[in-house]
Amino acid sequence: MDSLRHGVVLYFLSEESSTARAKRILLSEGTEQIQSSAATPFCPDSFIPKGAWREPSANEVDELLTDPPITEWNRTVAIVAVPKAVLNTFEALQLGSVTSWADIQERRRTDEYSIAVEAITSYLRTYATDSSGIVVSGLVINQIGLPSVTFDQQNNCFIGMHLDSWDALPLDQRHRSSNRFVLNLGSEPRSLVFINQDLETIYALLRYRERGVLASEVDYNGMVREFMSTFPRYPVVRVLVAPGEAYIAPTENIIHDGYTVGRSSLDIHLTVRGHFRFP
Numbered sequence: 001m002d003s004l005r006h007g008v009v010l011y012f013l014s015e016e017s018s019t020a021r022a023k024r025i026l027l028s029e030g031t032e033q034i035q036s037s038a039a040t041p042f043c044p045d046s047f048i049p050k051g052a053w054r055e056p057s058a059n060e061v062d063e064l065l066t067d068p069p070i071t072e073w074n075r076t077v078a079i080v081a082v083p084k085a086v087l088n089t090f091e092a093l094q095l096g097s098v099t100s101w102a103d104i105q106e107r108r109r110t111d112e113y114s115i116a117v118e119a120i121t122s123y124l125r126t127y128a129t130d131s132s133g134i135v136v137s138g139l140v141i142n143q144i145g146l147p148s149v150t151f152d153q154q155n156n157c158f159i160g161m162h163l164d165s166w167d168a169l170p171l172d173q174r175h176r177s178s179n180r181f182v183l184n185l186g187s188e189p190r191s192l193v194f195i196n197q198d199l200e201t202i203y204a205l206l207r208y209r210e211r212g213v214l215a216s217e218v219d220y221n222g223m224v225r226e227f228m229s230t231f232p233r234y235p236v237v238r239v240l241v242a243p244g245e246a247y248i249a250p251t252e253n254i255i256h257d258g259y260t261v262g263r264s265s266l267d268i269h270l271t272v273r274g275h276f277r278f279p
């Protein structure tokens with residue numbers, strides 16, 4: 001399975017042309033296992049996007065882009081432009097002068113941060129199916145030059161492409177998982193990288209049922225790694241999210257990560273979890 005198949009789709013809530021949308025998408029040659037190094041420690045069996053990024057063909061763009069209405073939010077990655085009034089509340093935090101994790105922690109203790117969090121929460125309530133279930137995870141920074149940004153604090157290593165497991169629902173319930181809203185507060189586009197096949201499809205592609213593995217017994221982390229080692233030429237999708245935009249992604253249902261290779265400034269973003277449904 002080397003070429004991009006129809007699956008998880010991309011939805012841009014913006015005025016831009018389809019040509020401009022296509023230019024925000026790149027594809028990798030596949031995935032590869034990465035060895036740990038002193039400079040960038042990786043956990044065992046970690047996978048990252050492989051090779052140079054290329055532009056998608058017209059057919060690949062057709063497979064990836066979708067139009068409203070969106071009904072399957074567990075199989076859709078949406079890009080939205082956050083209203084200026086909400087973004088303005090973050091300006092008081094002066095995130096342009098952040099250089100370290102300590103700076104972020106200091107910002108998170110300020111009244112201005114509380115005001116900005118309230119503004120973003122209020123904005124998101126409009127789009128949440130369950131407004132009491134909105135959880136602001138907070139501001140995060142990632143250093144530049146990283147092919148994987150997700151860090152395992154317990155084991156002190158980057159984990160590579162992965163599934164989130166906040167809700168950790170079983171396979172047949174994954175469509176009920178919360179999705180993740182991630183607002184780009186940095187000064188340049190940030191990258192979300194993902195594989196456009198959801199967990200149920202991966203379960204079927206790996207023939208788990210035929211192998212006697214019940215959906216309720218699946219080791220998801222093992223399944224994710226088995227997919228990438230079995231289909232190393234299956235492309236990773238990279239989508240560019242502009243400053244002031246957010247992505248909404250079903251990160252409990254798709255293999256994904258952040259990616260800061262090629263950036264020249266810190267990746268700063270705010271994460272909120274909830275059941276978001278944009279029109």
Ligand SMILES: [Fe+2]
Pocket residue numbers: 150162163164251256257
């Ligand atoms: Fe994640």
